[in-house]
Amino acid sequence: MIAEAGLAALWLAAGLAAYQFVLMILALRSQIEVERPMRAVAVVQAGLTLFAFAMLLLVFARSDMSVELVFANSHSAKPFIYKVAGTWGNHEGSMLMWVTILAVAGGFVALFSRRTGERTLVAGLGSQAVLALGFYAFLLLASNPFARLSPAPPDGQGLNPLLQDPGLAFHPPTLYLGYVGLSVAFSLAVGALLTGEVDSKLARAMRPWVLGAWILLTLGITAGSYWAYYELGWGGYWFWDPVENASLMPWLAATALLHSINVLAARGALKAWTMMLAVIAFSMSMVGTFLVRSGVLTSVHAFALDPERGTFLLALLTIYVGAAFVLFAVRGATLKEGAPFELVSRESGLVINNLFLSVILGIVFLGTLYPLFVEAVSGEKLSVGAPYFNSVAGPLALVLAVLVGVGPLLGWRHERRPVFKQLTIPALLGVAALAMSIILSRDTGLLPRLGFGVAAFLAAAAILPLVRRNPLRAPLATWGMVVAHFGIAVALAGMAANAAFTSERLAIARPGERLTVGPWLVQLQDVTPTAGKNWTAIEGQLQASRGSGPIILKPETRYFSDPPTETNEAAIETFWNGQLYTVIGKSDPSGGWQLRLWWKPFVTLIWSGGALIAFGGALALLGRLLRSRKRGRASAAWRKARYA
């Protein structure tokens, strides 16, 4: 019954979404007032979808094996938390989660949006419903999560221990919230293009959504990077894997949007530009979902062998993106010109930021899709990896990081003050850091060296907006910007340190033998068998010391029997100035064990930087929300006083 109730709610929600579409058309063609019914229907539609998702959670929590999806992806012996997480750990469930977030975001806009123009709001909610409608159709026609099995099998198939990981349980929802948060910006942009009301009011309504989505994407990418670092046992933090790029591309677009939306909100300029970015940002979210969910990454062949889902998603993607672009082409030119600005101004700075981010986005996009394109056309298989992305996008990212230090110093409209003088100290610091890197480390590539220089420059330049004023009186949004920009410098320093100063040791050691890596002396003391709930393992006991008291690390290789799997559990010890990363490999006939040791100075700065960037975003979001509440109160009080 539970599954049937969920399915019924999904059909109803799809019906309501279609109804919203009709309402939107009515509102746009005639001047009928549909704001109230539109808001109400959007909220009910969100409620129904949320109900359907809750029902799926329930069948997973109860391990109802008569539901095909539960049978294929769960097992009654799984820990409860992973039964619940299993709901979105599969294709159908994750698509349901995606559309649930989409609908709930629409519901939130319907409930709380006060600042958007009425017609634009109606058109925006209508567009959001059309987006949802496509994904409802996808679920109901091509991947029903509630399909039943008869007779019900005794137990499920999903006990893969590797999927029982807190990282995997919470990573997808974070990213999805980020992806789908951008849908609101998309829908409002489409709505505003339909009505022609592209103004600063719209930008202020869009901004919290863009900021929120961007914060979650930043957190998701940072967490995903750390997960890959400790779990894969390769010591790398970013692999330029297409799945990683699928989350990076919306982030790049959202970062550009985040900056241009400020120009629209503050100055009413960059109208068409910002609308375009809003369309691109959510398009990248859909491209990401398509890449991950259609199977096209495994291979174009796999995609062609099971074409239903992939084709469906591709069709949705093409229709939505295509329609938005056509709308933009038709309406973009009719938008009124924005407020003018001069070449040296905050606006220009943000345009340059946008251009750089767009070029980087284009490079990542083309590099990610090129292999698919080549395989589809010629059947030749090739892979595009780190050498391409690092050498083509890396230098651009560094230049952008320099400009990040400059842009915030410029005033709106025109800047005639000698602001660049302030940059003397940061520039000197940058040069000093570059010189230090040349002295300290001889065989380092050019990019990491420049990375140090830029990081030092940016760290100092980022805090300039708070200098020469009372920092406590600066708006929260300014603090947010400063923290986020400083976070970029921190992450950059971590990446450069990792590239320049990592020492690696790969050798075979018998118990009792010592190896050195960086400043560390590591002794393999013993290798012992050990066991967990559903695995056995061999565990190395390493004693590491550098001057002060020794520490013990216990890297493991674990063997799971069902399904037969091996994993390397790296043992990582974190210090203020770096991480000691140890992996134990295979044994050799003479009784030695392969050990792989890394000393990675300041590598943790990479993820602390990511966290700082997200925290800066959170500060800005908080600042904007508080301020708009204050404004709302003030205007309410004003109205009250006026009509009293």
Place this chain on the structure above:
Amino acid sequence: MKPKNQRLVLLSAALAAVLLAVLLAMWGLKDRASYFFTPADIVAGKAVDGQAMRLGGMVEKGSVQHASDGVTIRFVVTDGQSRTPVIYRGIVPDLFREGTGTVAEGRLQRGTFIAETILAKHDERYMPPELGNLAAEHKAGKTLEK
């Protein structure tokens, strides 16, 4: 700047950015995309020495040899028709075994493949995507022969 000119400047800046991205990407992809080869391709002379590439196939039974330093291994990758010797220094991934599929990343040096990374996922059922195709194609070939 007049608003009209401003729009024109912005439009051309955006177009220039797109063009720049495409040009940079094309330049980068020209010599930084690594191609996937099978031993048969290498024997046929399709791969160039020193070029970044991926080699895929089965690890031949009985071919894995451990060098005396304990961390270097030599093995032979085969696709059923041809064989390519491989040298790799490092900890081989879990589930790297004789008779199973593997994909190695590296360069070819006078007929021997110097692997920098051995790619494999943790799951026994996992087939590297390229090999998945290979297996599927072989199967398809066999059915056709019947």
